[in-house]
Amino acid sequence: MFGPFRLTNPLSGGLLWKIPWRLSSHQKYRQRQRLRRVDNVVATIDSALAKQGLSTRKLERWKTEMPTEQEMLPKDKYTVFDRKVKKYRKGIHKVPKWTRVSQRVNPPGF
Template sequence: MFGAFRPTNPLSGGLLWKIPWRLSKFQKARQRKRLRAVDSLVATLDTALTKKNITTKAVERWKEEMPIEQEMVPKDKYTIFDRKEKKYRKSMRKLPKWTRVSQRVNPPGY
């Protein structure tokens, strides 16, 4: 084709908007803040339920299985396990809706 509707070459192939592998320090701070907010919510729920002598399986299971933000290793805070990746880890931002999903527990050793 000639003229105004000429096809253009793609910019060095692949995606135009690339996602950096690492999180910035500001994104890491927001991630830690999110984790602490969930921890405080679970603690508030637990104290409110114990005052009324009520137990909930979901809250008890969360407290048993999920580590709090201070107990987590930085690798688990900012990356997630993915068996298809080269080193079995990928950046938290590669997960769709990564701000809403809890990814606290990962397989040991990876």
């Protein structure tokens, strides 16, 4: 009944993993921390290069196109566009390697 070998649907055979359709509040908190960490890295590089009067095209592009964590809507922080899903949004935790990729903007019109 209890313990590590209890009879549950995932254990009693077959491949059955259940991924909740939305993030928990703690997952959302950690997602915000990750977004902020990336923002900090970009800001550090930007300030270090700016002191020498330098910059790079990639950095400028990131600064113009990508919103920071504070500018993002909750919708964009925790969900992503997917054309195969009803209403075109799915939880960001369904994206492969979602804790290590930057996915911040939507396709035009969404």
